[in-house]
Amino acid sequence: MRSIADVARLAGVAKATASRALSGRGYVSEETRSKVVAAAKEIGYVASPNAASLVTGRTKSIGVIIPFISRWFFSEVLESLEQALLEEGYDMTLYNLPAASKERDSVFEYFLARKRFDGVISVGVALSDAEVDLLHRLGRPLVGIGGPIRGVHTIAIDDVASARLATEHLLSLGHKDILHIGGSEADEMDFKVHSNRRTGFASAMNEAGLSTEGSFYACEFTLPGGYGVGLAVLGDPRTRPTAVFAASDEIAIGVIVAARELGIQVPADLSVIGIDGHPYAQMFRLTTLEQHPRRQARLAVVSLLAELESPTDTDEANHLTVLPVNLVVRSSTSGPRQPLGA
Amino acid sequence: MRSIADVARLAGVAKATASRALSGRGYVSEETRSKVVAAAKEIGYVASPNAASLVTGRTKSIGVIIPFISRWFFSEVLESLEQALLEEGYDMTLYNLPAASKERDSVFEYFLARKRFDGVISVGVALSDAEVDLLHRLGRPLVGIGGPIRGVHTIAIDDVASARLATEHLLSLGHKDILHIGGSEADEMDFKVHSNRRTGFASAMNEAGLSTEGSFYACEFTLPGGYGVGLAVLGDPRTRPTAVFAASDEIAIGVIVAARELGIQVPADLSVIGIDGHPYAQMFRLTTLEQHPRRQARLAVVSLLAELESPTDTDEANHLTVLPVNLVVRSSTSGPRQPLGA
DNA sequence: ATCCCGAATGGAACCGGTTCCATACTGCCC
DNA sequence: GGGCAGTATGGAACCGGTTCCATTCGGGAT
Known part of the structure; x- marks a missing residue:
């Protein structure tokens, strides 16, 4: 008016x-x-921001691409991104994209190409080269969270090292029969997170001279996912592992719930460790590796806005910021019942 | 370019x-x-959508105001809103607003007033008259989800009736000593949801000739929230109720986890019913009233876009769409152990 | 043959800001 | 006293679309 x-x-x-x-x-x-x-x-x-954008080319708005909203890591990231962007005077436009879909193409072709944002933050989505190029051509900087994207500054934890650390914690307690429950490569999240954690697990096991033959189960990264595998795998005492390394806390908690229902004592009969630092971890006394999604989100915002202020060379921006995880030991892990064989 | x-x-x-x-x-x-x-x-x-918006006044973007992202109901709604809007060619700009805060004022004064959207969907946020007026003056239609807002079309379940229904389910099984665990009025969600559910509980109890004296506990609408109250309240067998009506499934599940830890049999020693239809309900065999956030979200989008197409009178739009809930009986509820007194 | 109407198209104004350029005034220095 | 740098302001172009208005053309009705 x-x-x-x-x-x-x-x-x-x-x-x-x-x-x-x-x-x-x-x-x-x-x-x-x-x-x-x-x-x-x-x-x-x-x-009117429209009129201003028209001439300045700046929209004061950031696009966020994210594959899930309800899973813990993603909702935490989202909440922090929104806060941090708001503080800096930016709007946040959300694109919730299951990894590969027709919607995905339409988002890139139709929505993102319209340049309604000054930059993009991609959370846990492995962008293709073509998609990265599209954004580059539009002159819109891009920052990733949760996994490396070619030619893009990404903030993440070291999944291989983290999985290693978790596995080594169990090994150091004396466990030899360890089961890893994680995501399948065919999961909707087409990132390297799953395979990296699996790699970390395998390398720790191999280093300890242990085989990983048959010691992996895949499921959804959710509580019911872990619960389902738990019920299926823990039932028979003869084949039951002494410890489980779950690729997420939600899986780990599902396993604990299953164990409790089966009358299996945690940690006496079964040790369980997860990765995340989920708010439920404490009430289930879960030992876990805390990653800090909120910190990752804020870093991503800082990095993106800095890039907007003063664009750097593509090559220079092409790096990875690795954030530390920290081991929080609770009472879901201990040594196995018979440390030196029955 | x-x-x-x-x-x-x-x-x-x-x-x-x-x-x-x-x-x-x-x-x-x-x-x-x-x-x-x-x-x-x-x-x-x-x-360039900016240039087009400048002259048409349409932005093809919808603002969503939401107090939480990670809680189940809200993340479900959010996911559906995003999908539905995308299908209709709209962007979604997200404002994550804890009920009352300085951020809230700035969002209204600074962000929303900039008219970067054609309409607003408010999820579980009780907007003040002044805030509604602001949006009205801007000529931007508004649709609510989860609770009535003065002069605004709102989509919600009937909280009073739902709470009644849940309570009556327990009463019909023969329970007389029922505890209600819900949100406090002082909670961040300044909506009438909490008090409405409490009212429904009280009226069902009173109708059955039962007192509700001391039969309410407040906690956060989360699993740890319910767990905490469960541990605190269920410990003493002499004061333990025979049934719990939790205002959300997350609270209910927290109570079940607490009960299991205390060695209390569900449902033999304690019946538990929740409201939501949370995906975890099945694995905890929780009896619950399913509400359907995704359906609510899609209805809100339809209603808002219709309003954009052909604006109706304010008075006409001022109504409530009440969605049904459905009772799903699982094995967390049964009759009390001693149906006719010890 | 004349008139009228609808289809097709071009020119120009307009949306609401930002920014370039020109102009004017001030005070200071040589 | 003339020139110059720095501050303050106005006029006008411009960003990239949409839309109003005028013009032209072809065909059917009279």
Whole structure:
């Protein structure tokens, strides 16, 4: 309704001056500025971001691509991203994209190409080269969370090392028969997270001289997922492992619930360790490796906005920020019942 | 980069014609249309939504206000909203607002007032009259999910009736000593959900001639919340209720986990019923009232877009769509151990 | 043959800001 | 006293679309 021309008229100055006064760019006398500000306030003027974007090319809005909303890691990231962006004066436009789908193509071709945002944060989505190129051509910086993307600054934990660490914790307690429950490569999340954690597990086991033959089960990264595998695998005491390394806390908790139902004592009969630092971990006394999604999110925002301020070379930006995880030992892990064989 | 003027030049027509050809409005010969479309494709033209919004006043974007992201109901709603909006060609801009905060004011004054969206969906947020008025003045339709807002079409379940139904289920099984665990009015979610469910509980109890004196506990709407109350309340067999009506499935599951740890048999020693239809309900065999957040979300989108198409009178739009809940009986509820007193 | 109407198209104004350029005034230095 | 740098302001172009208005053309009715 009210345009800057109205403000200018009321304040008795030119549009250009009103614009300068309100945006703080260029020379304006203190006296004029206050006149303009008063006029703007009087008629309840709010600038149209569309008009401004049209000429400046900046939208003050960031696009976020994310494959899940309800899973813990992602909802934490999302919440932090929103907060951090809001603080910096940016809107957040959300694209919830299951890994590969027709929607995905339409988002890239139709939505993202419209340049309604100044930059993109991609959470746990492995973008294809073509998709990265598209964004590059549009001159929109891109930051990733949760896994490396070619030519893009990414913030993540070291999945291989983390899985190693978790496995070594169990090994150091004396476990030899360890089961790893994680995501399948065919999962909707087409990232390397799953295979990396599996790799870390395998390398720790092999280093300890143990085979990983038949010691992996795949399931959804959810509580019912872990519960299902738990019921299926833990039932027979003869084939039961002494410890489980779950690739996420939700899986780990599902396993604990299953164990309790089967009358299996945790940790006496079964040790369980997860990865995440899920808020439920404490009440299930779960030993876990805490990663810090909120920290990852805030870092991503900082990095993206810095890139917007002063664009760097593509090559320079092409690096990985690895965040530490920390082991929180609770009472879901202990040594096996018969440390030196029956 | 490429503007519609480039397309027009390449196709050998005027800007106006190119615009008509691409947008499908007004008269254009089939021949010209295909020439223009081909030209656009050739140079990879993508329209600038900013420029279009500037003149049409439409942004093809919807703002969503939501107090939580990670809690089940909200993440479900969010996921569905995003899908439904995307299908209709709308972007979704997310504002994650804890009920009352300085951020909240800034969102309204700064972000929402900028009119970067055609309409707003408010999920579980009780907007103040002033906030509703602001949106009205901006001419932006508003639809609510999860609780009534003055003068706004809202989609919700009937919380009073649902709580009644849940309580009556327990009563019909013969329970007399029923505890209600729900949210406190002081919770971040300043909606009437909590008090409504409490009212429904109380009225069912009173109708059955039972007192509700001391039969309410408040906690967070989370699994650890219910777990904490469960541990605190269920320990003493003499004061233990025979049934719990939890205001959400997460609370209910927390209670079940606590009960299991305390060695209390569910349902033999304790019946538990929740509200939600949470995906974890099945694995905990929880009897619950399913509400359908995804259905609520899609209805909200339909309603909002209809309102955008053809604005109705404020008074006409001022109504409530009540969605049904359905009782799913699993094995967390049964009759009390001593149906007719010890 | 004349008139009228609808289809097709081009020119130009417009949406609401930002920014370039020109102009004017001030004060300071040589 | 003339020139110059720095501050303050206005006019106008511009961003990239949409839409109003005018013009032209072809065909059917009179």
